[in-house]
Amino acid sequence: xxxxxxxxxxxxxxxxxxxxxxxxxxxxxxxxxxxxxxxxxxxxxxxxxxxxxxxxxxxxxxxxxxxxxxxxxxxxxxxxxxxxxxxxxxxxxxxxxxxxxxxxxxxxxxxxxxxxxxxxxxxxxxxxxxxxxxxxxxxxxxxxxxxxxxxxxxxxxxxxxxxxxxxxxxxxxxxxxxxxxxxxxxxxxxxxxxxxxxxxxxxxxxxxxxxxxxxxxxxxxxxxxxxxxxxxxxxxxxxxxxxxxxxxxxxxxxxxxxxxxxxxxxxxxxxxxxxxxxxxxxxxxxxxxxxxxxxxxxxxxxxxxxxxxxxxxxxxxxxxxxxxxxxxxxxxxxxxxxxxxxxxxxxxxxxxxxxxxxxxxxxxxxxxxxxxxxxxxxxxxxxxxxxxxxxxxxxxxxxxxxxxxxxxxxxxxxxxxxxxxxxxxxxxxxxxxxxx
Amino acid sequence: xxxxxxxxxxxxxxxxxxxxxxxxxxxxxxxxxxxxxxxxxxxxxxxxxxxxxxxxxxxxxxxxxxxxxxxxxxxxxxxxxxxxxxxxxxxxxxxxxxxxxxxxxxxxxxxxxxxxxxxxxxxxxxxxxxxxxxxxxxxxxx
Numbered sequence: 394x395x396x397x398x399x400x401x402x403x404x405x406x407x408x409x410x411x412x413x414x415x416x417x418x419x420x421x422x423x424x425x426x427x428x429x430x431x432x433x434x435x436x437x438x439x440x441x442x443x444x445x446x447x448x449x450x451x452x453x454x455x456x457x458x459x460x461x462x463x464x465x466x467x468x469x470x471x472x473x474x475x476x477x478x479x480x481x482x483x484x485x486x487x488x489x490x491x492x493x494x495x496x497x498x499x500x501x502x503x504x505x506x507x508x509x510x511x512x513x514x515x516x517x518x519x520x521x522x523x524x525x526x527x528x529x530x531x532x533x534x535x536x537x538x539x540x541x542x543x544x545x546x547x548x549x550x551x552x553x554x555x556x557x558x559x560x561x562x563x564x565x566x567x568x569x570x571x572x573x574x575x576x577x578x579x580x581x582x583x584x585x586x587x588x589x590x591x592x593x594x595x596x597x598x599x600x601x602x603x604x605x606x607x608x609x610x611x612x613x614x615x616x617x618x619x620x621x622x623x624x625x626x627x628x629x630x631x632x633x634x635x636x637x638x639x640x641x642x643x644x645x646x647x648x649x650x651x652x653x654x655x656x657x658x659x660x661x662x663x664x665x666x667x668x669x670x671x672x673x674x675x676x677x678x679x680x681x682x683x684x685x686x687x688x689x690x691x692x693x694x695x696x697x698x699x700x701x702x703x704x705x706x707x708x709x710x711x712x713x714x715x716x717x718x719x720x721x722x723x724x725x726x727x728x729x730x731x732x733x734x735x736x737x738x739x740x741x742x743x744x745x746x747x748x749x750x751x752x753x754x755x756x757x758x759x760x761x762x763x764x765x766x767x768x769x770x771x772x773x774x775x776x777x778x779x780x781x782x783x784x785x786x787x788x789x790x791x792x793x794x795x796x797x798x799x800x801x802x803x804x805x806x807x808x809x810x811x812x813x814x815x816x817x818x819x820x821x822x823x824x825x826x827x828x829x
Numbered sequence: 830x831x832x833x834x835x836x837x838x839x840x841x842x843x844x845x846x847x848x849x850x851x852x853x854x855x856x857x858x859x860x861x862x863x864x865x866x867x868x869x870x871x872x873x874x875x876x877x878x879x880x881x882x883x884x885x886x887x888x889x890x891x892x893x894x895x896x897x898x899x900x901x902x903x904x905x906x907x908x909x910x911x912x913x914x915x916x917x918x919x920x921x922x923x924x925x926x927x928x929x930x931x932x933x934x935x936x937x938x939x940x941x942x943x944x945x946x947x948x949x950x951x952x953x954x955x956x957x958x959x960x961x962x963x964x965x966x967x968x969x970x971x
Contacts, residue, residue: 771837771893778835778895779926780865780872805869808839810891 397645397708399515403655404710411711412450415658418683419453420444425474426689431467435459436691453658458667458679459693464494464634473497475687484535486633486732496633497687503542505684506636509653510543513642514573516651516710517602517627521548524569524599528576529607529730530556535637536607536730540575543639549573559584560591563598570599577730578610581618581626582761600624606631606638607730609718611828615647628717634693635680641715649702649714656684659715660692661701664722672701677722678715696722726822728756729763733798735822738767741793747775747786751812756824763826765802767794770809830948831901831968832880836873837893840866847890848873855886860971861942863929874927876901876942878969898948901963902955906932906939914941917958923951933971940971 398404406414424444426432439457440446446455464472472495473480481500485493498506519525525544531537537555544551554565556576562584565571576584581603588594600622605615606629615626630650631638640657641650652659661676662669670676678695682688698721702714726733735754742752749770757764769790771783783806791804813820838844845864852859852875861876877883880896887894904910911930923945930941940963945951952962963971 773888773891773893776837776893776895778872778897780867781926783837783867783870783872806837807870808837808844808891809893811839 397516397518398710399512404512404516404712406655406711408711411654414655415683416447416450418655419450419658419681420447422681422683422685422689422691423447423456425686426691428474429467429472429689431463431471432689432691435463450658453660453681453692456681456691459690461494461634461694461696465492468492469495472688472690474689475499480687484633484637485533494634495688496636498636499686502636502685502687505656506539506639507542507546509636509639509656510539511546512653513629513639514540514543514604515547516642516644516708517604517625518645519544519547519549519573519602523549523572523601524552525549525573525575526552526554526562526566526569526571528554528556528562528574528580534731535631535633536575539631539637539639540604544573544575556580559587563588563591563593566600567593567597572599572601573603574600575604575606577607578605578614578618579608579729579758579761579763581605581622582614585618585621586761595622598622602627604629608727609720611717630697630715630718632695632697634690634695635682636685640680644706644708644710646706646708648706649716651706651710651712652715654712657682659701659713661699662694664698670700672703672713675700675716675719696725698722724822726754726756726824728765728800731798731800733765733800737798738794741790741797742767742769744793745769745786745790746772748772748790748806749809751810751814752821753812754822756822756826758826765800766805767802768805768807768812770807770812773809830898830952830965831876831942831963832965833897833899833942833944834875834877834880834883834887835895835897836875836887838871838873840869840871845873848875848887848892851886851890851892852877852883855882857883857886860968861929861931861940863927863942865927874929874944876968880965880969897944900943900945900948900952900955901968902941902943903936903938903961903963904930904941906937910939911941914955914960917955917960918951919954923947935971940968 479499480497482498483495485495527541529536603624603626605626619626627643630641641652643650658681660669660679662679664677678697678699680693682690698719699715724735749772751770753768755766787804794802858878863874865872904914926944928943930939932939
């Protein structure tokens, strides 16, 4: 096979040189962070009044962690490090409590992000002759636009089909001989079950590869999808706070994900103590941006659990790999690839006077897709006694939830006192989905 | 005007039993009952001999319930009795939300309970057509 490096010098950089590079860019990140109201306060408190205070990578430990709540509390401009006229795009994500978070991008930031994505999919063998169908949602969700620009820069033919509309997806795959798709694993299962129903067969498809992400899945699921479509499936990792996709990506070895250490400094910490754990041990992934001007983030706690693979990858890349994400340190749910916190649902329910405080979130799988059911209790004192009022109430809650969490839930009304009480947080979410 | 009690119930085994138990324990007699099913929940509609006490008993047992005005119309207990009544309804703007009835020996006829949006207006209209609309008290004494 031809060389699989997009940029061999960077991808197989010697570790010592990489660390020198990281230190240089860490200083730059600290310097631009100090231009934001949030970090000015936070870093000065920690005794870091200028970038010169960072003398070695060990000094990273002196920088306090940044968490999602910090982003929320800094909304909308507390973490902006450049003049707003230099910003060319924002991506917001719904926050855990209704207040969103925002990441600003300069043209330089977008270029860096795109290059990381291009490098990633190149490493998996995508080339300019490929036809790349992007089945991820476009818009604020970073999965869609991120891969779109990366594949375009590589020179592939990009079909921005976005998510949903299975019949049209299959028709496009057939008509334009799509060789690569980007989707969630559950959507790939869904496609597999619908091929026959819409009058297609596997012979109509020219698929060779699939990039599956946005929700965790197992090796078993990868194999099942590979066997069904006779393709290679590559795992990837990203989060909107760190641009989106392109943070870590598998190479052709398909043996865990290279985290691009020229763009991010990674640490794995013990979620309770905050102390770094050795390679090969599970902990929470913490990332620092090295090449982002508009919204630099220092030691950002991702809440994702993983570990650093201690052995080098046979592919020759020196950027270390992380193990597929094994869980979360918080209660975030991933529903059809969309991140949802129970607290977001709670916020909505609290705004509806006709229902009580108790609620339950049920996750089930219908075919290959996730289904979210939100159960709420009728509030006795405001019960009007009419069916039509109850139907209206259901529709109102459904619309409010849709607006807050993007996905369409099924809303169920129940008797007062029939759901687990407000204090029983552990029983609030019932996940009946089989693990993918 | 007659009182009907609408009770919100989960659609699961034993809920109607719980309602009847709560009323039985307060010695309340159920005269008529209808159920509207809407998937995970439903409404149980009750005509009882003591609506105020029934609401208290149900609320004590954690049920969400509400007293509603309904028309209790006396009709003849013979073929076409109900048809005659419905035929004399004003043609436009009266939408029957729910209706059920039973034959009552004490009045030598049937009582038909009708849930409409504007109970007062429809009541006067039907009385104008010669129908007897039972009062709250009369229903309790059926």
